[in-house]
Amino acid sequence: MSEIRPIEWTNGTLKLLDQTRLPSEEVIVEAHGYLEAVNAIKTMQVRGAPAIGVTAAYAVAMAAKELNIPDRDTFLQRLEEAGVAIKAARPTAVNLMWAVDRMMGFAKSEADTNSIKERLLAEAISIEQEDEAINRRMGSNGKDLIPDGGSVLTHCNAGALATAAYGTAVGVIRASWEDGRRFKVFNTETRPFLQGARLTAWEFKKLGIPSTLVVDSAAGMLMRRGEIGCVITGADRIAANGDTANKIGTYTLAVLAKENGIPFYVAAPISTVDMNLTNGDEIEIEERSSNEVTEFHGIQIAPEGVAALNPGFDVTPAKYVNAIITESGVARPPFIESLDLAVKSVS
Numbered sequence: 001m002s003e004i005r006p007i008e009w010t011n012g013t014l015k016l017l018d019q020t021r022l023p024s025e026e027v028i029v030e031a032h033g034y035l036e037a038v039n040a041i042k043t044m045q046v047r048g049a050p051a052i053g054v055t056a057a058y059a060v061a062m063a064a065k066e067l068n069i070p071d072r073d074t075f076l077q078r079l080e081e082a083g084v085a086i087k088a089a090r091p092t093a094v095n096l097m098w099a100v101d102r103m104m105g106f107a108k109s110e111a112d113t114n115s116i117k118e119r120l121l122a123e124a125i126s127i128e129q130e131d132e133a134i135n136r137r138m139g140s141n142g143k144d145l146i147p148d149g150g151s152v153l154t155h156c157n158a159g160a161l162a163t164a165a166y167g168t169a170v171g172v173i174r175a176s177w178e179d180g181r182r183f184k185v186f187n188t189e190t191r192p193f194l195q196g197a198r199l200t201a202w203e204f205k206k207l208g209i210p211s212t213l214v215v216d217s218a219a220g221m222l223m224r225r226g227e228i229g230c231v232i233t234g235a236d237r238i239a240a241n242g243d244t245a246n247k248i249g250t251y252t253l254a255v256l257a258k259e260n261g262i263p264f265y266v267a268a269p270i271s272t273v274d275m276n277l278t279n280g281d282e283i284e285i286e287e288r289s290s291n292e293v294t295e296f297h298g299i300q301i302a303p304e305g306v307a308a309l310n311p312g313f314d315v316t317p318a319k320y321v322n323a324i325i326t327e328s329g330v331a332r333p334p335f336i337e338s339l340d341l342a343v344k345s346v347s
Contacts, residue, residue: 003160003165003166004017004159004160004161004165004203004206005017005160005164005165006019006046006051006160006161006163006164007046007051007054007055007058007128007164009058009124009125009128012032012065013030013031013032014030014031014032014036014037014055014058014059014062015028015029015030015031016028016029016030016031016040016045016046016055017046017161018045019044019045019046019047019161019198019199020043020044020045022161022198022199022202023198023199023201023202029045031058031059031062032062033062033066034059034060034062034063034066034082034085034086035085037055037056037058037059037062037086038059038085038086038089040055041055041056041059041086041089041090041096042089042090044193047157047161047162047195048157048158048161048162048163048234049093049094049095049096049162049234049235049236049237049268049272050095050131050134050135050162050163050164050168050269050271050272051161051162051163051164052089052090052093052095052096052099053093053095053096053098053099053127053131053271054099054124054127054128054131054163054164056086056087056089056095056096056099056100056103057099057100057102057103057123057124057127057128058124058128059082059086060079060082060083060086060099060100060103060104060107060120060124061103061117061120061121061123061124063079063082063083063086064079064107064116064117064120065117065121067079067113069113070113071113072111072112072113072116075113075116076107076108076116079104079107079116080104083100083103083104086100087100090286090312091284091286092236092237092245092283092284092285092286092312092313093236093237094236094237094238094271094272094273094274095236095269095271095272098271099127099271102123102127103120103123103124106119106120106123107119107120128164129164131163131164131165131269132163132164132165132166134269134270134327135163135164135165135166135167135168135171135269135327136166136171136175137327137328138168138171138172138267138268138269138325138326138327139166139167139171139172139174139175139176140175141325141326141327141329141330142172142175142176142232142265142267142325142330143172143175143176143179143181144176145172145176145230145232145263145265145323145325145330146172146173146176146181146183146229146230146232147181147183147229147230148181148182148183149181149182149183150183150184150229150230151183151184151185151186151227151228151229151230152173152183152184152185152186152228152229152230152231152232153186153187153188153214153219153222153228153230153231153232153253154169154170154173154185154186154187154188154196154200154231154232154233155187155188155190155196155231155233155246155247155249155250155253156188156190156195156196156200156233156234156246156247156249156250157170157190157195157196157199157200157203157234158170158171158200158232158233158234158267159171159174159199159200159203160203161199161203162234167203168234168235168267168268168269169232169233169234169265169266169267170200170203170204171267172232172265172267172325173185173209173232174207174209177207177209183229184210184212184227185204185209185210185211185212186211186212186213186214186219186222186227186228187200187201187204187211187212187213187214188213188214188215188216188219188249188253189213189214189215189216190216190247190249191216191249192292192293192310193292195247196213197213201213216249219252219253219256220256223256223257223259223260223262224260228257228260228262229262230262230263230264230265231253231254231257231262231263231264231265232264232265232266232267232325233246233247233250233253233264233265233266233267234246234247234266234267234268235266235267235268235272235324236272236313237272237274237277237283238266238268238272238273238274238324238339239274239277239278239279239280239282239283240273240274240275240276240277240278240279240335240336240339240340241278241279241280241318241335241336242318242321242324242331242333242334242335242336242339243279243280243281243283243315243316243317243318244266244268244280244315244316244318244321244324245280245283245285245313245314245315245316246266246313246314246316247312247313247314248311248312248313248314249314250313250314250316251314251315251316251317251320252314254316254320254321255320257320258319258320263322263323264316264320264321264322265321265322265323265324265325266316266321266323266324266325267324267325267326268324268325268326269326269327270326270327270328270342270343270346273326273339273342273343275339275340275343280315280316280317281315283313283315285311285312285313285314285315286311286312286313287310287311287312288310288311288312289310290307290308290309290310292310293308293309293310294306294308318333318335321333321335324338324339326342327346328342328345328346329342329345
């Protein structure tokens with residue numbers, strides 16, 4: 001299978017596959033400074049919690065490179081300010097905060113500004129490489145959960161485009177397919193930004209895995225008919241008790257799956273687990289522009305001036321989640337215990 005790599009660091013430039021232009025165009029945008037990387041996150045040219053984390057790591061490295069301040073303390077103070085701006089790009093994805101905090105920790109461990117710059121670039125590259133390795137382990141850990149001869153439904157995009165490579169939920173589907181299992185794949189459109197229609201369908205086509213695109217509101221009908229064997233999604237933040245924030249519409253699918261006796265799985269790296277949050281009510285939910293709802297490619301599709309609600313994410317309570325697939329294994333309820341063990345295993 002051909003590898004999809006949405007992020008590439010080349011000769012001091014961060015190259016990103018512009019996901020707002022897919023599937024009609026495959027365009028690479030270049031970020032030459034950290035604010036350009038922040039803008040790429042804000043505008044969803046790069047998206048998906050792990051991919052945002054990798055981009056944020058490179059953004060910190062670029063911010064350090066831009067600072068020509070010999071005094072170490074002043075340098076770190078200015079770098080902290082840049083880190084705050086990077087963290088503010090998208091508030092829900094915990095990987096963004098995790099990556100910035102990890103980078104700042106390494107910056108503070110170095111003795112002088114030159115060594116800080118060198119160390120941060122090395123760490124950003126390491127975070128990118130780690131992400132692919134983590135995703136491949138996740139795929140291996142979760143592949144047996146996909147029923148051979150059955151079917152799977154996924155929501156939004158949790159493939160290579162949402163990571164450094166390979167993907168989370170789509171990575172589990174891919175690993176199962178590569179292992180020889182054959183099953184039907186369904187993916188939702190994911191309104192209003194259509195990540196499923198534009199990105200996930202594009203990825204499955206690139207991977208050679210047959211898939212069927214379904215209207216978001218058709219998922220319940222398919223479940224009632226017995227056409228869905230399991231549901232698997234990614235996550236942008238997971239609380240200590242297993243409550244999971246993911247793309248808007250995930251909660252609806254989880255409730256429908258529970259009602260129809262269908263297992264609901266989440267695939268996410270340990271870096272997505274926020275043990276500082278007791279439950280999902282503490283997760284900040286990003287509110288995006290109403291234009292994404294009232295317009296499509298700049299064309300007005302709703303009455304002028306109509307109010308539109310556009311939360312980017314919702315929270316699925318842990319009681320609807322059968323398992324959380326991580327790089328260290330498959331966590332099952334009670335998640336307050338299994339996630340704690342998973343986090344400690346990689347810390």
